Amino acid sequence: MLKPNTTSTRAVIDCSGFWKFKIDRENNGEREHWENGFSSIMDIAVPGSWNEQLAEAGLMNYVGAAWYEKEFVIPKTFEGKSIRLYIGSVDFGAKVWVNGCFVGEQVFGFLPFELNLTPFVKAGEKVRLTIRVCNELSDESVPQGISQRDYVLENRVRDETFPPARFDFFPFGGIQRPVYLVATDVSHFTSIKVQTHLLTSSDGGVSIFATASQSESLVARFSIGEVVVQVPMENGTVASNLVIPNCLAWSCETPHCYTLRAELLRGDEIIDDYELLIGIREVKIENNQLLLNGKRVFLKGFGKHEDAPIHGRGLNLPQIVKDFGLMKWINANSFRTSHYPYAEEWLDFADKHGILVISEVADISRDFRKTSTTSLLNHKAFLEQLFSRDFNHPSVIAWSISNEPSYLGESEYHDGRGEAYWKDLTEFARQLDQTRPITIAHVQRATHQDPALKFVDFISLNRYYGWYENPAQLDLATQRLSEELDEIARLYGKPILFTEFGADTIAGFHSTTDQLFTEEYQSNLIRRYCQVIESKPYTIGEHVWNFADFRTPQHHRRVVMNLKGVFTRTREPKLAAFTLKELWQQKNSANTLLKEKHDAHREKHQISP
Numbered sequence: 001m002l003k004p005n006t007t008s009t010r011a012v013i014d015c016s017g018f019w020k021f022k023i024d025r026e027n028n029g030e031r032e033h034w035e036n037g038f039s040s041i042m043d044i045a046v047p048g049s050w051n052e053q054l055a056e057a058g059l060m061n062y063v064g065a066a067w068y069e070k071e072f073v074i075p076k077t078f079e080g081k082s083i084r085l086y087i088g089s090v091d092f093g094a095k096v097w098v099n100g101c102f103v104g105e106q107v108f109g110f111l112p113f114e115l116n117l118t119p120f121v122k123a124g125e126k127v128r129l130t131i132r133v134c135n136e137l138s139d140e141s142v143p144q145g146i147s148q149r150d151y152v153l154e155n156r157v158r159d160e161t162f163p164p165a166r167f168d169f170f171p172f173g174g175i176q177r178p179v180y181l182v183a184t185d186v187s188h189f190t191s192i193k194v195q196t197h198l199l200t201s202s203d204g205g206v207s208i209f210a211t212a213s214q215s216e217s218l219v220a221r222f223s224i225g226e227v228v229v230q231v232p233m234e235n236g237t238v239a240s241n242l243v244i245p246n247c248l249a250w251s252c253e254t255p256h257c258y259t260l261r262a263e264l265l266r267g268d269e270i271i272d273d274y275e276l277l278i279g280i281r282e283v284k285i286e287n288n289q290l291l292l293n294g295k296r297v298f299l300k301g302f303g304k305h306e307d308a309p310i311h312g313r314g315l316n317l318p319q320i321v322k323d324f325g326l327m328k329w330i331n332a333n334s335f336r337t338s339h340y341p342y343a344e345e346w347l348d349f350a351d352k353h354g355i356l357v358i359s360e361v362a363d364i365s366r367d368f369r370k371t372s373t374t375s376l377l378n379h380k381a382f383l384e385q386l387f388s389r390d391f392n393h394p395s396v397i398a399w400s401i402s403n404e405p406s407y408l409g410e411s412e413y414h415d416g417r418g419e420a421y422w423k424d425l426t427e428f429a430r431q432l433d434q435t436r437p438i439t440i441a442h443v444q445r446a447t448h449q450d451p452a453l454k455f456v457d458f459i460s461l462n463r464y465y466g467w468y469e470n471p472a473q474l475d476l477a478t479q480r481l482s483e484e485l486d487e488i489a490r491l492y493g494k495p496i497l498f499t500e501f502g503a504d505t506i507a508g509f510h511s512t513t514d515q516l517f518t519e520e521y522q523s524n525l526i527r528r529y530c531q532v533i534e535s536k537p538y539t540i541g542e543h544v545w546n547f548a549d550f551r552t553p554q555h556h557r558r559v560v561m562n563l564k565g566v567f568t569r570t571r572e573p574k575l576a577a578f579t580l581k582e583l584w585q586q587k588n589s590a591n592t593l594l595k596e597k598h599d600a601h602r603e604k605h606q607i608s609p
Helices: 148-153 317-329 344-353 373-390 417-432 474-492 519-534 575-583 588-604
Strands: 011-014 017-024 042-046 065-073 082-087 094-098 101-106 113-116 126-134 179-184 189-198 204-212 219-224 227-232 237-244 258-266 269-278 283-286 289-292 299-303 334-336 356-360 396-403 438-442 459-462 496-500 539-544
Touching (some): 101 113, 289 539, 344 373, 459 474, 474 519
Parallel strands (some): 334 356
Antiparallel strands (some): 017 065, 065 126, 283 289
């Protein structure tokens, strides 16, 4: 599956806009055949979550099914073409009908899916597209769900959130990313996978693996600039290699992207073409260091969320531009897509602007009392879809395949089930991608004997000394932090990334002493943590939790939102933002020198910027 891209042979229609909308509180829609049309006085914007858009209609905390409907005209120019529907993501699952005919479904949120509409539509005619969306989760879904009854059965009534969720971010529902109609030749590329290598100090290698929809006698042609290779397709697949002389490696300082052009030929006719931006770079873990193109990188950045007023988790392009501007301003070089895959537009922007990304699976606070063989199969399927989508992005330097498993410290995690689960899953992940390291964000309740730590390439730690433990006691908090870091490094001998640390802060609250929720306390805690982390030879980075305040389910620990952001939800800086900008300030002379070398190399070899 390729992200929709208009080319000389591919037509893409964006179906974003206002859709007819109806809530299905009693889950009657399929029984009453709403796919054949339904009456409603409500409209909704796509992409976007329904929660804040329709809060006044009683949907702020709605968890359940809802139906979307829109009519389109299939252009006459689509005659004889393969016509497909591409949906960027639906949280947390969808069923799709065209003119009342069922065409397919997606069981995972946060990920794109594509459905073949060719048998169901005719060029020049109007069609009715109906999508049933449901944001309910289960024990075996990714992520796992929870109900009000579960809190009672688990004797955790004081932990109950509203709406119920096993995670500390809001369970937004809706069509969160764009919907596209795509038309191509019946024979077309269905996937293109690119793997890059640094062959010598000056040359780069690009390995290409592609598939096509038809097995007829076709030829694939791949080109990067003047480097061209042409290879016959065999049974709908092709593999090829390109060597780029005097290549510019992709890095934070010089995020140079090459344009890979892929063409599918029938004789001399180009029947399909697709362009892909790629970066040539290598990522390795060696000697307790993270290496990008053989050079040590220390990650400075954040855990984030796709979260904005009104949009909810819906794709918000101005927010992407704003957030990357703030990350550059604060001297960050990286972020983790906590706790789910973000829209691919985030990765496109990171590719172009040299921001490193840890792409994370939507597996959050996994409870091994409720984990089964089906759970593992679903987890693998999610990994496979995520890796397929994000593999070609040079900005993606690592995979996080879970966040805080055994958050509740259940005994079932340590009786062999946890070890078997992670052994199986990490082996599967490495079969999918041997070019990037794998990690799992570790929670304290899983203990130092967390079986996941045996199988990861680097350890990711989420810790909150000075907040959930030792509140307002920074000397004790940092002492415990330092001691635990040394103990984990001794036990596992692996590099450590801090993926979460921070403190809730209400903008405008101040104090002359260490006082929770004040801007000064957040700033001091972050500074003290960074000092400890950076003092250790085995650490590879620090990601503050969180970039910006974000909406959560209601709970007595939360004041509408998780307030650990160094920016507010509307992106105003707190004191800690200025503290981090100072801590992460890079030497201008080093940056200038790198840029001068990059520009000189580009000019010498006549490479376009």
